[in-house]
Amino acid sequence: MWARGWENAVTGFDFGLIKKLQAGNEQAFTVLVQSYAPYVYRTAFALLQDKNEAEDASQEVFLKIYRSIGQLSNPYAFQSWLKQIITHTCLDRLKKQHPTPTADSELDRAAVETSQNLDQHLIIQDALQRLSTEYRETLILREWQGYSYQEIAEMSGVPVGTVKSRIHTARMQLAKMLSDERP
Amino acid sequence: MECGECLENISALIDGELNGFEQKQVENHLLACGRCKAVANQFRLLNFGIVHAVENIPAPSGLEERILLSIGLERQKAKKQFSLTSLFLILLVSPLLIFSSLIWRFVYLVYSTGTILGRAESVLLRFVPPATSWAIGIMAFFLIVGGVLLVRRLLKGFQFNEVFS
Structure with missing residues (x-):
């Protein structure tokens, strides 16, 4: 079993940093931003598929941390707390967007099209972009964030059966897109 | 178990979301059916590919600086709000002080x-x-300045936030 993106991002985390943050240490906040900003951005981009939206969401996530870190009673719960903040921030933004399938943005797609040597991860990024918002959201919450079907159902406000069906359909569609890409 | 039923449950099997009985049934079918087994392997590879693809999304340059800048603005805004609220409360309460x-x-x-x-x-x-x-006055002035400098030197590097928070 491979480590999920979330697990890779939090390996070797310094819990003393949280106590420093709660004491108002500005340097500690800079360290936190430098350590987590890429992970937060990647998660936001995977869910939102828009560069500007992902950057705005990243800023919003860190503002929420800054405002409410004092309320976190257990520093060891920081990682799941952060994961929830990222997920809820992105899901709120997705709800505000139109529920139509995501249109191809110029980002990365252009890179994929112009590149002569197509890397596998760029092809998958492109295929994820072409999935409908609901399928992509459910699959990313499962694969990248590591949530269970039950947790995804609660966050998305849909039955567990729908989550199961969405994940299966998303995988089927991705597999088809990837096989179509191959010469 | 038929292939159709197995295919519907392959994702749940990979994600560890089936109960013991269902898991056994799907696994038994996979042992016997090469086509369904190939789909299961394809999904496993796909999951690995998704994690790898998201890990390789390039973060924009200067992202950390922009986040820290927005935090700095938030901090300034909070200080301004605190000052204005304090001033408002002082103005509100000060008439009562004459009593x-x-x-x-x-x-x-x-x-x-x-x-x-x-x-x-x-x-x-x-x-x-x-x-x-005049001499007494000047001496008193220098003693006060020296005292302030001494106190500042003694308290240098003292983490007030960590002590009083």
Whole structure:
């Protein structure tokens, strides 16, 4: 079993940093931003598929941390707390967007099209972009964030059966897109 | 188990979301059916590919700086709001202070101290030569400045936030 993106991002985390943050240490906040900003951005981009939206969401996530870190009673719960903040921030933004399938943005797609040597991860990024918002959201919450079907159902406000069906359909569609890409 | 039913449950099997009985049924079917097994392997590879693809999404340059800048602006905004709220509360409460005996006692203390110092000044000017009086004043000034510098040096590097939070 491979480590999920979330697990890779939090390996070797310094819990003393949280106590420093709660004491108002500005340097500690800079360290936190430098350590987590890429992970937060990647998660936001995977869910939102828009560069500007992902950057705005990243800023919003860190503002929420800054405002409410004092309320976190257990520093060891920081990682799941952060994961929830990222997920809820992105899901709120997705709800505000139109529920139509995501249109191809110029980002990365252009890179994929112009590149002569197509890397596998760029092809998958492109295929994820072409999935409908609901399928992509459910699959990313499962694969990248590591949530269970039950947790995804609660966050998305849909039955567990729908989550199961969405994940299966998303995988089927991705597999088809990837096989179509191959010469 | 038929292939159709197995295919519907392959994702749940990979994600560990099936109960013991269902898991056994799907696994038994996979042992016997090469086509469904190939789909299961394809999904497993796909999951690995998704994690790898998201890990390789390039973060924009200067992202950390922009986040820290927005935090800095938030901090300034919070300070401004705190100052304005404090000012508003002081303005709101200050009229009530004229009814406080403590305030009047403090005013009386300041007045009494001023009167005593004024009398002491008259006595000093009468009995002590002006040069000595100036010397005492200058010495007092330097003692105060030295005292402030000493206290600042002693408290340098002291983490007030961590102690008082």
